[in-house]
Amino acid sequence: MEIKITKTQTPKQKPDQGNLPFGKYYTDHMFIMDYTEGTGWHDARIVPYGPLSIDPACMTLHYGQAIFEGLKAYKAPDGNTLLFRPKMNMKRVNISNERLCIPPIDVDFAVEAVKALVKVDEDWIPTAEGTSLYIRPFIISTDVHLGVRPSYTYKFMIILSPVGAYYPEGLDPVKIYVESDYVRAVRGGVGFAKTPANYAASLKAQMKAKEKGYTQVLWLDGVEKKYIEEVGTMNVFFVIGDRIVTPGLNGSILAGITRDSSIELLRHWGMEVEERKISIDEVFEAHKNATLREVFGTGTAAVISPVGELNYNGSVISINSGRIGEISQKLYDAIVAIQNGKIADELGWTVVVD
Ligand SMILES: *Cc1c(COP(=O)(O)O)cnc(C)c1O
Secondary structure, three states, X not given: OOOEEOOOOOOOOXXXXXXXXXXXXXXXXXXXXXXXXXXXXXXXXXXXXXXXXXXOOEHHHHHOOEEEOOEEEEEOOOOOEEEEOHHHHHHHHHHHHHHHOXXXXXXXXXXXXXXXXXXXXXXXXXXXXXXXXXXXXXXXXXXXXXXXXXXXXXXEEXXXXXXXXXXXXXXXXXXXXXXXXXXXXXXXXXXXXXXXXXXXXXHHXXXXXXXXXXXXXXXXXXXXXXXXXXXXXXXXXXXXXXXXXXXXXXXXXXXXXXXXXXXXXXXXXOOEEEEOOOEHHHHHHHHHOOOEEXXXXXXXXXXXEEEEEEEEOOEEEEOHHHOOOHHHHHHHHHHHHHHOOOOOOOOOOEEEEO
């Protein structure tokens, strides 16, 4: 499929690279393609960024049949524009689509669409330390219909947003509230899909944690409220003694690409990583035995987010005295350096936008 490009006649003023809050600024163009039952995906195009006009009865507004993705583009020192494992994002689109009854996309074409859009808005990629161009592909269902059923029509879109470092003051460990009432997802539900419902369901607990002075929530499983699932919208890792443990992918956890990359890198460095069930009691027990060395979250936005404190039913533990751990720092430095083309990409993860 060819991508038709219509460039804007009125380019926007670019924001100051020293002040790029996450998700505040959008570039000059966006990618759209439509799906119609019988025809498939069609009319791939890059057009000036702007609002959509949709019918108030548009299904996505009522029943949330939609999915999204998140990845980033980086400017390397040699001037190349790099993407980090973009094919994994587009494969994950189809995993989410399958669960949400949305027709599959062509993975390779979707990567080409990202490249084409990033190329058109290349001047928007910030170059200051820690900055990048956040890429948000998403799909909405567009039938005008108020009965609950899968839509017959969809829009796949990509928008771009220049973003600054997630933690401008450096990797400062965050305080996390272990949520024991609300749950994010249950097995059999949509927890493994990147779909808006999961985020709507998470807001209440996030507000509760904020009110208590915590940055984010540590989610427990939806049945026994005992086993750890994720931290906020990130996957979570624990360094206990000389083992690194992360919850196994069980159906209610999102299979993060930063999670996968972290596991691969750690194993590449000869460290042991266990993907298995881990209970909140095991974590508190490890703290008691002085073997809990580090806790960190992984995700595209922050890359690595160290955890400095956990509060579980009023019991508060401090991890590594609230300082960033050695493994968290090493992983962060390595992943960011690979993403930015500053060290050799031994694992073949980066893709040049050419
Ligand atoms: C996107 C996301 C992650 C992280 O995935 P990455 O591919 O590493 O960005 C983890 N958990 C949830 C719930 C997410 O939505």
